[in-house]
Amino acid sequence: MSLFREIHKRSRIVIPQVLGAALVAYFAYHTIEGDRGVWAWIHLTQNLQAKQTEMLSVQSEREELEARVALLRPDNLDPDLLEERARDVLNYGRENEYLVIQQR
Structure with a gap:
């Protein structure tokens, strides 16, 4: 059970960072390659x-x-x-x- 709590606790820290990095990558790509x-x-x-x-x-x-x-x-x-x-x-x-x- 402690493994599940550890994953849940770290995912709250990692998920916003991953989403932020994906958002920055999306806009950076379209800034260069977009219409x-x-x-x-x-x-x-x-x-x-x-x-x-x-x-x-x-x-x-x-x-x-x-x-x-x-x-x-x-x-x-x-x-x-x-x-x-x-x-x-x-x-x-x-x-x-x-x-x-x-x-x-």
Whole structure:
């Protein structure tokens, strides 16, 4: 009977400590591995940097295209650009003229 009392007495001391350690382990695990944990934050930060770089690239390409479109507007028409676009769209060239096609 004394063995049972000893186990019962020590279990009152050990059980709260084990539960506390389990609770700390649970929250520590989810702080690192959870949906909003450290690894997810690092992954989102890397994705954000990649998307910002891509956005800057697209913005510069858009500015270049807007500049070319501005040259084709009726109030500010560039004859050389108009001729270039007409030849490209109509597939037209002059005699003794060589065409060099560049892929973009």
